[in-house]
Amino acid sequence: xxxxxxxxxxxxxxxxxxxxxxxxxxxxxVAAISYGATNxxxxxxxxxxGEGQSAxxxxxxxxxxxxxxxxxxxxxxGNGDVVVSISNPNSFPVTITAVDLPTxxxxxTGYTTSALTTTQTGCLAATxxxxxxxxxTGTSGTSHALTNPLTVAASxxxxxxxxVTMSNDASMASTAPAACENTYFSMPSxxxxxxxxxxxxxxxxxxxxxxxx
Amino acid sequence: xxxxxxxxRILHVLMLALAxxxxxxxxxxxxxxxxxxxxxxxxxxxGPGPTIPTSVTSACTSPTxxxxxxxxxxxxxxxxxxxxxxxxxxxxxYTSVATGVIGITWTSGNLATGTYWFEVSAAIGTNWxxxxxxxxxxxxxxxxxxx
Numbered sequence: 001x002x003x004x005x006x007x008x009x010x011x012x013x014x015x016x017x018x019x020x021x022x023x024x025x026x027x028x029x030v031a032a033i034s035y036g037a038t039n040x041x042x043x044x045x046x047x048x049x050g051e052g053q054s055a056x057x058x059x060x061x062x063x064x065x066x067x068x069x070x071x072x073x074x075x076x077x078g079n080g081d082v083v084v085s086i087s088n089p090n091s092f093p094v095t096i097t098a099v100d101l102p103t104x105x106x107x108x109t110g111y112t113t114s115a116l117t118t119t120q121t122g123c124l125a126a127t128x129x130x131x132x133x134x135x136x137t138g139t140s141g142t143s144h145a146l147t148n149p150l151t152v153a154a155s156x157x158x159x160x161x162x163x164v165t166m167s168n169d170a171s172m173a174s175t176a177p178a179a180c181e182n183t184y185f186s187m188p189s190x191x192x193x194x195x196x197x198x199x200x201x202x203x204x205x206x207x208x209x210x211x212x213x
Numbered sequence: 214x215x216x217x218x219x220x221x222r223i224l225h226v227l228m229l230a231l232a233x234x235x236x237x238x239x240x241x242x243x244x245x246x247x248x249x250x251x252x253x254x255x256x257x258x259x260g261p262g263p264t265i266p267t268s269v270t271s272a273c274t275s276p277t278x279x280x281x282x283x284x285x286x287x288x289x290x291x292x293x294x295x296x297x298x299x300x301x302x303x304x305x306x307y308t309s310v311a312t313g314v315i316g317i318t319w320t321s322g323n324l325a326t327g328t329y330w331f332e333v334s335a336a337i338g339t340n341w342x343x344x345x346x347x348x349x350x351x352x353x354x355x356x357x358x359x360x
Contacts (some may be wrong), residue, residue, distance in 0.1 A: 057245050062253035073260035075290050076338020084255040094247045108257065116256065131257065137228075170257040174338040181262040181341055187255040198244035 057197060058089040060096070060152065064186055065163055066114035068206055072167065074185070077174035078136055082110055082187055087161040088152035093200045095151040098143045098191035099211065104136040108170070108185040116186050122179030130173030131185050135213055141191045144211035153202035167210040263291045263335035263343040271349040272332045273359030274320060281321045281352055281359065282327065288335040288343070295317070295342070297332040303348040308333055324354045 065085040074080035088094045108131035110123030122131050135144055153160040170187060172180070266285040274280045283296060296311040296319050307330075311319055329352040332345040353360050 016215075057247055059248040059250045060287040062255065064254035064256040066256055069311055070256075070258050075260055077292060080257050080259070082255045084253075088247075090247070099262045110259075114256065114258070116254075116310055131259075166255070172259065172338075175340060176259075176338060178262065178340045178342070180259055183259045185257045185259070187257055189251070190249060190253045190255075193249045195247040195249075196244040197247050 057108035059194060060094060060193065061087045061089075062190065062193075063087070063161075064116060066184075068163070068165065069114070070165065074131060074170055074172040076130070076172050076176045077170060079168040080170045080172065081168065082133075082166040082170045083163065084166065085161045085163050086150070086152050089155050090197055092154050092197045093151050093202055094195050094197045095149050095200045096146065096193050096195040097149045098145045098194035099190050100141045100143050100194075101133045101136040102179055102188045102191055103138055103140045104132050105138070106136070106140075106188040107131055108187050110180055110183040110185055112184070114184050116184060120179060120183045122177050123183050125188075127177055127179075129180050129185065129188070130184075131180070131187070132171055132173075133170045133187065134171045135211060143194060144213065146209050146211055147211055150207060151200045151203050157202065159202045159205045163206040164203075165206065165208045168207060169210055242316075247277075260290065262341045263288050263337050265343045266294065266333040266335050266346045269331070269333045269346040269349055271329070271342075271352050273352065276359060277357055279323045279325075279354050279357065279359055281324060281331070281354075282318060283331045283333065283349065285333045285346065286317045287317050290337050291335040292338060293336045295334045295347055296335065297334065299330045299348070301328050303351070307345070312336075324359075326354055326356055328353050342356045 023154070024035060063085045065083050068083065070081035070083055072079075072081040105128075107125040107128040109125045110120035110129050110131075112118045112120050136142065150162065152162045170185070266288055268286040269283065270285070271281050271283045274282050285294070288294075293312070294314040295309055295315075296314060297307040298310045298321075299306040299308070310321070330348045330350075331352075332348050334345045335343040
């Protein structure tokens with residue numbers, strides 16, 4: 001016959017075992033839930049060149065802006081500044097580290113004013129104007145690292161849009177037509193950017209940057 | 214099966230491992246790739262064409278030579294100059310005698326006997342050119358002499 005305390009010890013061991021197993025199972029459950037909550041499907045958004053998180057990550061947009069006016073103007077055989085405005089629609093900052101360029105035979109269109117509404121006769125992309133992105137090559141989509149990463153603040157925050165002057169990042173061929181004197185240019189569209197979203201200190205607008213190769 | 218102390222220790226280790234896992238996972242997914250909308254735009258602008266050269270003069274290289282030296286003031290952003298010569302008058306009959314001139318002087322070859330006027334134009338690149346300058350004073354070339 002077993003002593004009563006023997007049964008008690010047995011029940012205590014069983015109880016501890018159940019608590020232990022329960023702890024293991026609970027931990028595994030929490031880990032599984034946590035893993036599922038921190039991983040989202042990442043896909044490609046149409047028209048973009050990088051990865052976007054479906055439904056939660058939106059593409060940047062880059063538009064032309066006349067102010068501040070480029071102080072480094074284009075002349076045949078030389079380089080000049082380009083001014084852009086970068087908008088970030090996401091709820092988090094986005095940092096740009098590189099731009100992707102079209103080919104060096106993709107030319108800018110000339111306009112009579114900074115509003116870029118009336119084209120300049122004799123200075124069109126098809127003429128050609130001779131104006132391209134600096135360091136563009138014969139291959140479309142080449143990536144060119146920025147000298148300094150640019151961080152565009154989250155949507156609704158200061159410095160978004162971010163206005164940036166890209167120093168010497170436009171080039172004019174020595175054979176540019178005379179019609180391209182005193183002309184404003186709409187640069188060819190970039191083919192993409194290298195950018196990531198996440199915590200970062202936003203750049204201050206207006207900023208200055210460039211790519212040098 | 215296990216002592217209470219051991220059970221608590223095992224639980225502590227498991228919770229620590231879970232926390233580390235969550236932190237690692239969160240860090241790995243703190244940055245998401247972001248793309249660019251189509252049809253981005255940017256603006257650049259070009260400067261004016263070259264201005265007309267000023268202070269254009271011509272002179273004999275020596276009293277006994279039959280060559281002339283033409284000089285002028287530099288033009289901002291100009292990459293080269295062109296020289297125009299007339300043997301008719303100061304105001305007409307000019308023909309191009311030199312292009313792609315670098316610097317702010319040009320010396321002719323031996324000139325035939327006669328009277329000469331010179332004008333200069335500036336260029337930036339191949340196609341951006343200025344109008345011609347005002348004519349130099351008349352230069353008279355004689356046999357083995359120039360004035």
